[in-house]
Amino acid sequence: MVPSYKLTYFATAGYAEPIRYLLSYGNIEFEDFRFKREEWPQLKEKMPFGHVPVLEHNGKKGCQSVAIARYVAKQVGLMGNDDWEDLEIDAIVDSIKENSTKLLPIRFETDEEKRKALRETAVKETLPYSLKPLEAFAQKNNGYLAVGRLTWADLYFVSLSEGINRLAGFDIMKDYPNLHALINKVLEIPSIRKWIETRPKIEP
Amino acid sequence: MVPSYKLTYFATAGYAEPIRYLLSYGNIEFEDFRFKREEWPQLKEKMPFGHVPVLEHNGKKGCQSVAIARYVAKQVGLMGNDDWEDLEIDAIVDSIKENSTKLLPIRFETDEEKRKALRETAVKETLPYSLKPLEAFAQKNNGYLAVGRLTWADLYFVSLSEGINRLAGFDIMKDYPNLHALINKVLEIPSIRKWIETRPKIEP
Numbered sequence: 335m336v337p338s339y340k341l342t343y344f345a346t347a348g349y350a351e352p353i354r355y356l357l358s359y360g361n362i363e364f365e366d367f368r369f370k371r372e373e374w375p376q377l378k379e380k381m382p383f384g385h386v387p388v389l390e391h392n393g394k395k396g397c398q399s400v401a402i403a404r405y406v407a408k409q410v411g412l413m414g415n416d417d418w419e420d421l422e423i424d425a426i427v428d429s430i431k432e433n434s435t436k437l438l439p440i441r442f443e444t445d446e447e448k449r450k451a452l453r454e455t456a457v458k459e460t461l462p463y464s465l466k467p468l469e470a471f472a473q474k475n476n477g478y479l480a481v482g483r484l485t486w487a488d489l490y491f492v493s494l495s496e497g498i499n500r501l502a503g504f505d506i507m508k509d510y511p512n513l514h515a516l517i518n519k520v521l522e523i524p525s526i527r528k529w530i531e532t533r534p535k536i537e538p
Numbered sequence: 539m540v541p542s543y544k545l546t547y548f549a550t551a552g553y554a555e556p557i558r559y560l561l562s563y564g565n566i567e568f569e570d571f572r573f574k575r576e577e578w579p580q581l582k583e584k585m586p587f588g589h590v591p592v593l594e595h596n597g598k599k600g601c602q603s604v605a606i607a608r609y610v611a612k613q614v615g616l617m618g619n620d621d622w623e624d625l626e627i628d629a630i631v632d633s634i635k636e637n638s639t640k641l642l643p644i645r646f647e648t649d650e651e652k653r654k655a656l657r658e659t660a661v662k663e664t665l666p667y668s669l670k671p672l673e674a675f676a677q678k679n680n681g682y683l684a685v686g687r688l689t690w691a692d693l694y695f696v697s698l699s700e701g702i703n704r705l706a707g708f709d710i711m712k713d714y715p716n717l718h719a720l721i722n723k724v725l726e727i728p729s730i731r732k733w734i735e736t737r738p739k740i741e742p
Binding site: 382383384391392394396397398400401402404405408409417418420421422424425427428429467 | 586587588595596598600601602604605606608609612613621622624625626628629631632633671
């Protein structure tokens with residue numbers, strides 16, 4: 335059977351990985367369409383906002399990584415129990431997105447010295463600024479980022495944590511015991527473990 | 539009666555204005571708490587992520603402007619009819635937020651020459667890049683940004699459009715007939731008109 339979802343993104347984890355985690359969590363089959371960098375200019379024109387990830391379903395194209403992730407979270411039962419819980423979850427997710435976007439210049443800097451300087455600022459300032467409140471939330475919320483149980487905020491965070499560690503240059507999550515435990519807990523969910531084991535290797 | 543909602547923000551429109559529009563749209567009374575810049579360092583420590591706007595309700599603090607706006611949209615009936623419609627609305631809102639954030643350096647630049655240069659780039663590149671797809675959406679969606687009828691994406695956009703025009707230095711929306719018509723349509727909604735007429739004057 336052809337999967338009813340098609341996810342289009344670069345051949346990297348990036349902002350598609352939370353969506354891949356969420357689809358995998360719910361055992362929803364999807365076409366994991368990864369294009370090459372040189373194909374991007376041509377594909378870009380076909381994307382509603384000129385961006386990816388894009389999720390196609392029933393002939394429609396859904397855009398914006400967080401919006402898509404929230405949509406999938408609804409399909410797989412990882413939302414809050416009421417509107418206020420969803421506000422708490424959304425706030426965590428937007429905060430993670432906002433802060434992780436600040437790290438992207440490290441990835442795109444080609445000068446080795448400048449890259450090292452950017453990485454140092456990230457490790458000393460940007461990341462602690464972002465991770466300390468998350469650690470406090472996890473401590474207060476029964477080991478989860480929001481509302482005391484597993485929600486899509488946790489999968490969102492864990493799916494990006496690999497990339498954050500890579501940009502930091504080491505396992506910075508080890509400095510945050512509650513976040514570190516949360517990562518391990520999510521990676522032990524059988525459907526997530528299966529995704530990690532079977533997903534394509536990312537571009538170096 | 540004491541309003542059950544308290545919204546805390548600087549004495550400006552900024553990212554609180556969409557929330558103020560949405561609360562006003564639904565005739566929900568709220569304490570519109572505006573603090574002075576010099577009070578911020580002390581207040582900042584009391585905010586869960588060190589940011590505003592913050593919406594307080596039932597003794598809890600909700601954070602992140604878009605997350606709060608979505609919560610209020612649910613209370614006032616401006617959501618989509620199903621999960622996919624909400625994805626379309628969310629994508630528009632995240633796109634507007636992302637693009638309007640790119641304009642903020644204009645506001646904070648103190649050097650007049652540099653400010654002029656930033657404004658020129660915004661008017662020639664950043665804003666057309668952002669507004670052209672929105673204009674196309676409005677044209678396709680019966681004059682609204684998403685799903686063919688009024689949703690919180692429209693109030694989100696219109697509430698920020700004043701500030702976008704101010705940063706551009708002129709009424710840039712006039713170049714986009716569908717967006718211009720949408721703005722006028724939203725500003726004619728009686729509860730919104732009442733908000734505009736009675737809201738505090740913003741800081742110069």
